[in-house]
Amino acid sequence: MSVRAVVLSVAALLVAGAVGVGATLLVRGAGPGAEQVPDPASAARTAFPGLTAPTGDPELPGLATARPRPGTVAVVEGPFDDRLDLSGLRLAGNGVTGTVTVTSDVSELIELQVLAGFYDADGKLLGTGRFTHHAGEEDHGHTGPPSEEESFEVAVPDDLGGTVAAAAVGVPVLVNE
Amino acid sequence: MRTSTRRGASRRVMAAAAVALAVVAGSVVTTATAIAQPDHSRAKNVIYLVGDGMGRTHVDAARQRYYGAAGKLVMETLPTVGQVTTYAVQKTSGQPGEADFVPEYVTDSASSATAWSSGVKTYNAALGVDAKGEVVPTLMELAKKAGYRTGNVSTAEITDATPAGQMSHALARGCQGPTYSAAACQDLAVTGEALPTDDVRVTPIADQIARNGTADVVLGGGLARFDAADEEALAAQGYEVLGSPADQAVATRDDLDDADGRKVFGLFNRGNLTIEKFKRENPNAVQAAEPSVAEMTSKAIDLLRNNKKGFYLQVEGALIDKRSHANDAAQTLEEMKAFDEAVRVALNFAKKDGNTTVIVTADHECAGFNIIGKGSYTNAEAVTPPGNVDAGNTANNSAPSRAASGALDGTRSTGPVNGSGSGNSGNFAPATFATPDDPEGVEDGSPEASLWLTYLSGNHTGAAVPVFAYGPGTRDLADTVDNTDLFDVVGHALRVVR
Ligand SMILES: [Zn+2]
Numbered sequence: 133m134s135v136r137a138v139v140l141s142v143a144a145l146l147v148a149g150a151v152g153v154g155a156t157l158l159v160r161g162a163g164p165g166a167e168q169v170p171d172p173a174s175a176a177r178t179a180f181p182g183l184t185a186p187t188g189d190p191e192l193p194g195l196a197t198a199r200p201r202p203g204t205v206a207v208v209e210g211p212f213d214d215r216l217d218l219s220g221l222r223l224a225g226n227g228v229t230g231t232v233t234v235t236s237d238v239s240e241l242i243e244l245q246v247l248a249g250f251y252d253a254d255g256k257l258l259g260t261g262r263f264t265h266h267a268g269e270e271d272h273g274h275t276g277p278p279s280e281e282e283s284f285e286v287a288v289p290d291d292l293g294g295t296v297a298a299a300a301v302g303v304p305v306l307v308n309e
Numbered sequence: 310m311r312t313s314t315r316r317g318a319s320r321r322v323m324a325a326a327a328v329a330l331a332v333v334a335g336s337v338v339t340t341a342t343a344i345a346q347p348d349h350s351r352a353k354n355v356i357y358l359v360g361d362g363m364g365r366t367h368v369d370a371a372r373q374r375y376y377g378a379a380g381k382l383v384m385e386t387l388p389t390v391g392q393v394t395t396y397a398v399q400k401t402s403g404q405p406g407e408a409d410f411v412p413e414y415v416t417d418s419a420s421s422a423t424a425w426s427s428g429v430k431t432y433n434a435a436l437g438v439d440a441k442g443e444v445v446p447t448l449m450e451l452a453k454k455a456g457y458r459t460g461n462v463s464t465a466e467i468t469d470a471t472p473a474g475q476m477s478h479a480l481a482r483g484c485q486g487p488t489y490s491a492a493a494c495q496d497l498a499v500t501g502e503a504l505p506t507d508d509v510r511v512t513p514i515a516d517q518i519a520r521n522g523t524a525d526v527v528l529g530g531g532l533a534r535f536d537a538a539d540e541e542a543l544a545a546q547g548y549e550v551l552g553s554p555a556d557q558a559v560a561t562r563d564d565l566d567d568a569d570g571r572k573v574f575g576l577f578n579r580g581n582l583t584i585e586k587f588k589r590e591n592p593n594a595v596q597a598a599e600p601s602v603a604e605m606t607s608k609a610i611d612l613l614r615n616n617k618k619g620f621y622l623q624v625e626g627a628l629i630d631k632r633s634h635a636n637d638a639a640q641t642l643e644e645m646k647a648f649d650e651a652v653r654v655a656l657n658f659a660k661k662d663g664n665t666t667v668i669v670t671a672d673h674e675c676a677g678f679n680i681i682g683k684g685s686y687t688n689a690e691a692v693t694p695p696g697n698v699d700a701g702n703t704a705n706n707s708a709p710s711r712a713a714s715g716a717l718d719g720t721r722s723t724g725p726v727n728g729s730g731s732g733n734s735g736n737f738a739p740a741t742f743a744t745p746d747d748p749e750g751v752e753d754g755s756p757e758a759s760l761w762l763t764y765l766s767g768n769h770t771g772a773a774v775p776v777f778a779y780g781p782g783t784r785d786l787a788d789t790v791d792n793t794d795l796f797d798v799v800g801h802a803l804r805v806v807r
Binding site: 264 | 450453478517533631634
């Protein structure tokens with residue numbers, strides 16, 4: 133049991149054991165304007181009625197309306213486009229590659245997600261894939277000074293093999309320290 | 310470090326024991342005595358100011374830069390001075406003294422914010438949860454519940470770790486919004502399996518802030534984290550929303566001046582606020598319409614002060630840390646000065662009010678910032694300086710930018726260094742600055758300037774940080790304390806913890 137838990141338990145015992153009048157007087161005497169301290173167990177706000185729980189990773193509405201020409205990689209709008217540049221976008225046989233350069237803040241890159249949509253020759257969206265940078269992941273550590281550039285590769289989902297003619301990418305998640 | 314935590318705990322246990330004895334005695338005489346004696350340990354208001362990344366040497370360098378060696382920053386005039394240990398713990402660690410306690414010597418802003426906000430050690434990246442992932446209430450939540458008015462001011466995105474530590478509960482600080490993503494929000498190393506997405510601990514921090522009403526006054530940056538649904542939720546709780554999250558229209562200083570709501574939400578940049586140096590040099594730029602941290606502090610106090618019970622206000626000078634990451638001494642110093650001006654606002658109010666506590670501290674040191682003797686510079690890391698170019702918001706660029714370095718400066722260095730001063734784009738360190746102690750005509754960036762500054766790294770260090778305090782309930786801070794002890798000090802001053 134933690135120290136804090138012990139203290140809370142003592143407090144709970146006190147509340148349970150206290151004679152009503154005595155306890156009230158005592159608390160009043162504890163200082164100017166002193167009242168019962170709030171119950172820590174119910175102080176944290178942990179429920180938000182009206183907030184719809186997400187059902188999966190973020191989507192970018194632009195992927196549904198982008199109609200990239202065959203052989204090209206389009207860029208769709210995301211919430212942080214004023215903080216990054218996308219460059220070197222290339223659709224190779226098995227995926228789309230490129231580089232995200234974070235142009236605002238140079239401290240540690242905490243979160244980055246690149247969402248890619250894959251399209252057929254008529255510009256129809258066939259499916260999506262993601263690249264995720266998550267600080268602290270063992271296989272993804274950067275050493276040395278904070279980096280502003282992150283290369284990414286999003287593979288074409290297995291079931292779309294051969295039919296992909298174009299791609300579009302956007303960035304729905306970006307957090308720097 | 311552990312001694313002081315134990316002492317904080319024993320303080321709580323002793324207080325509880327004293328209450329127990331009194332209850333057993335049940336004596337009216339005892340109670341009457343207590344009423345007759347004013348309690349000097351309790352404050353009506355607490356203003357808690359955090360210089361993010363502000364180590365002892367940040368304070369020293371800013372003093373020398375702006376007031377000279379014999380001068381004082383405003384924060385240094387506060388009568389109670391101590392130091393704060395800042396270490397974090399690893400994921401799933403127990404608390405100090407428990408068998409499964411595993412420390413992590415260098416903290417981040419999230420773990421540190423949770424330490425003073427909730428009184429527990431936690432892992433780097435955690436907010437409002439302990440190292441095992443359990444939700445722990447924050448001082449701001451407790452204060453709100455006890456009837457205080459509450460405010461949270463920052464020059465960072467308001468969803469960033471320091472402000473978020475008081476008004477959110479998240480497994481991962483990167484879960485900021487506007488949208489949920491599993492990689493950013495879940496942490497299986499802590500919870501074992503993924504939490505349902507309606508669990509607060511994986512709810513984007515912006516969604517929490519817009520709905521939990523924990524802070525009555527929210528001022529800072531980070532508008533891009535919020536959306537139309539957030540604006541609706543804020544309005545439904547009675548917030549006066551400056552600018553518009555729905556339209557991504559930032560608020561301005563004029564909007565802030567005009568604000569008079571009981572609850573006010575104002576974000577002045579889509580990302581972090583802009584550094585003071587740029588605003589000073591470019592008074593007509595759009596960024597110059599962002600209020601300073603002192604202006605936000607002053608307005609927050611005005612908005613919160615009309616309350617019988619009192620208020621609890623947290624203020625963060627965030628860019629001290631961000632520009633220290635960039636090893637940018639000129640901007641770091643100016644952000645220190647801007648933060649110190651916010652301290653001045655708080656202290657002036659406290660002195661007039663007579664029952665307000667002001668605490669000034671930091672969450673950790675950043676970058677091993679230090680003051681070196683002329684010509685004594687040796688730094689093997691200088692050949693790979695941290696990047697410090699901000700192409701997206703060029704207002705934040707170093708001047709000059711230092712994209713590369715490595716040139717040896719024989720007149721100032723005993724090791725591999727760069728150019729010939731802070732005015733040389735090949736330079737990384739040392740950066741030199743003139744001070745009030747220098748003869749007239751000595752220029753920043755010259756070898757003659759008396760203040761020589763350097764860096765050890767581009768990231769946080771494990772050094773203890775200073776704490777300066779004024780007002781009721783701060784006597785225990787004249788000591789080496791742990792960052793979790795700050796929870797007890799503020800909690801007792803506001804009488805929201807036993
Ligand atoms: Zn930092």
